[in-house]
Amino acid sequence: MLLAIILAMGAATILQKAFIPKFGLDLAGGTTVTLSPETLDKKAPPEESLNRAVNIIRDRVNGTGISDAQVAKSGSNILIQIPGAGQEQAEKLVTTAELRFRQVLAIGPAQDTPAPLPSAAPSGSPAASPAGSPPAASSEPSASASPAGRALSKALTAPSPSGTAQPEPSASASPGASTEPSPLATSRATTPPADDPLAGQDLSGIDPAVLQQFRDLKCSATNFGQGNQDDPDKQYAACDTSGQIKYILDKAAVRGTELADASAGTDPTTGEWIVQVDFKSAGATQFADITRRITTLPQPRNQLATVLDGAVIVAPTINEAIPGGRARISGGFTQVTASDLADQLKYGALPLKFNTSSVVSVSSTLGADQLRGGLISGAIGLVIVMLYLLLYYRGLGLVGIASLGVATVVTYLSVAVLSENAGFRLSLPHIIGLVVSIGITADSFIVFFERMRDEMKEGRRSMRAAVEVAWRRARRTILVADAVMFIAAVVLYFLAVGDVAGFAFAMGLTTVIDVVVVFLFTKPLMSLVARTKFFSKGHKLSGLDAERMARSESQTMQEA
Known part of the structure; x- marks a missing residue:
């Protein structure tokens, strides 16, 4: 079994070409990002919110705790150090925002983008449905469209004669916002001109200032978030992440802090990629209320937008109420897009808005010389332990040396595989932990050897019997x-x-690794060598000869 484990890890290392582990901050350098909080009242953020933000960002950049990324407060700022990351990658990792779920009140193509003809409209929209339910009946969305872009409905691109968008036959639910009209605009808005992007849509209950914000809003795929902080208690105009669609959104119905978890997976019946979301108790109630309220509304008011960093990342259509606080979002996702959306939902629920105040590349604090010194010290320690085993146990020490060699190989392969697949980065503290483990591994062999020698003293047991009895103890x-x-x-x-x-x-x-090696290598090897004459007959170089065993017993009695 141990051989199979070594071969499997070795094959993975060769196939992935992961022969050298990745190094941490102290050995390879990295990027330092400073985030400054931005609050609506321009005051210092609450300490509790800042601490929660630190924990969320730490989960994002160092979720397993083994990548050697560092996240800490520095006054009111957050200082993030990411090993081996370039500036662009570091900024992507620490993109931060508050997450909102808002009902869509109106939708249109981005300015300077001609409205698509009915035949060019996407054929469907992302569907959100109760977790575990069969997928909603909807036509397959365009594979090239983004999740948010697919929410531009046929009803919008071909408005009905009545001037009100008709429902689109599609999908089911996700959270949303209140359909109560804004106190700033309680009457039905006048019908906009035919060339207006809002032509043919019901504009009742929309703040006139937000209507103007919508018309003035410029969208592009590169202005994700537009650098704005959206107030959850106000209506808001926003672009989608592709820069092709823009929305008028109602007040936030559910905030990202109410999101408990999000994960990507496949539907067991259709095999399509979906994103499942779970809400906390209060969020589950809000989620059920809003999906119940908007499910019967016409397009686009039966859509629910997920807003991250001020931009709409997905806007599924609501076809039914979703109680229980669990839902899934579907709509032509790939594994990559589903995983990206799940990560955005899971890690995007920050309690504060942050601006990136500085991004600096930093060099390693130790470098190659210190790494070489650490490895040399580990090798010296290993050699000393091996010499001790040979001098004290003679031939029996060869079993211990072989076990240490196997443990070293398994450890190196484990580090290489983890480095390639789990974000593990080898830093000086890791090296210290690995060096300390040499003594732990040697202790296990010594306990076993001493038990076996005790059983063999004065010829009470043969070596084969002593090995089995000593192993049990x-x-x-x-x-x-x-x-x-x-x-x-x-x-x-x-x-x-x-x-x-x-x-x-x-x-x-x-x-x-010590337990695995002792159980799967040291004990079986001892059972094999016990059958050889060199050990079973007590050769002088075996370490089990009668003279040496007697001297060892005499020394023990004197010490007692």
Whole structure:
């Protein structure tokens, strides 16, 4: 089994060409990003909101705690250090915003973009439906359209004679906003000119200032968020992330802080990619209320927009009320787009709006010389342990050296695979944790060897019998010792952050490897060597000869 594990990890390393692990901040440098909070009243943000933002951003850039990214407060700012990331990648990772769910009141093509003809309109829109329900009956949306862009309905591009958009046969639900008219505009707006992007739509209840904001709004795919902070208690005009569609949105019905989780997956019946969202208790109630209210409304007022960083990332049509706080969003997603949307929903619910005040590339604080020194010190420690095993246990020490060699190979392959697939970055604290593990691994061998020698003293047992009896007794001690070490590593990992968490992860990893190697390699190897004459007959170089065993027993009695 151990051979299969080594071969599998080795094959993964070769196929992915991950021969050298990625390094952390102290060994490879990276990028430092400073985020400054922006509040509506221009005052300092509450400490609680700032702490929550730090935790969310830390989850985003270092969700597993092993990538060596650092996130910390610096006054009212947040300082983020990302290893190995270029400026563009770092800014993408720390894009921050408050998440809102708003009802769509009106929709139109972006300015300077001609309205599509009915035949050119997307054939469907993203569907949000209760989790676990069959997919809503809707035609397949254009594969090239963005989730938000697919929400531009046929009713909009070909308005009905009555001047009110008709419902589009499509989809089901996700959260939204109140349909109560704004106190600033309670009467039906006059019908806009035919060349107006809002022509043919019901504009009742929309703030005149927001109507003007909509008409003046310039959209492009590069102005994601437009740099604006949307007030959740006011109506808002926004573009979609493709820059092709713009919306008039009602007050926020559900805020991103009420989102509990979001994940990408496939529908078990159709195989299409979907995004499932789960809300907290208060958000679940708000979600059910809004989906119940807008499901019977005509297009586009039965759509619900998800707004992140001031831009609409998806606007599904609501076809039914969704109780229970669970829903799924579908609409022609690929694995990549579904995963990206799930990440935006899951990690976008920041309690504050931030501006990127500086992005600076930083060099490594240690560099190649320090890395070489750390590896040399680890190698020296390994050699000293091997010499000790040979001098004290002689031939039996070869079993311990072979076990250390296997543990070293498994550790290196584990680090390489984790580095390529889990964002693990090797930093000095990780190296320290790996070096410390040499002693932990050697302790397990010594416990086993000493138990076996005790059973063989004075010829009470043959070596083959002594190996089995000693193993039954030694494995309990080994498991208890490793369990204590592993529990300490787990507690330290979850309670600490940054370098300390990295050290704890490395220590926990090597503790698991120690158990695997002792059980799957050391014990089977000892059972094999016990059958050889060199060990079973007590050769002088085996470490199990009668003279050496007697001397060892005499020393033990004197010490006692």
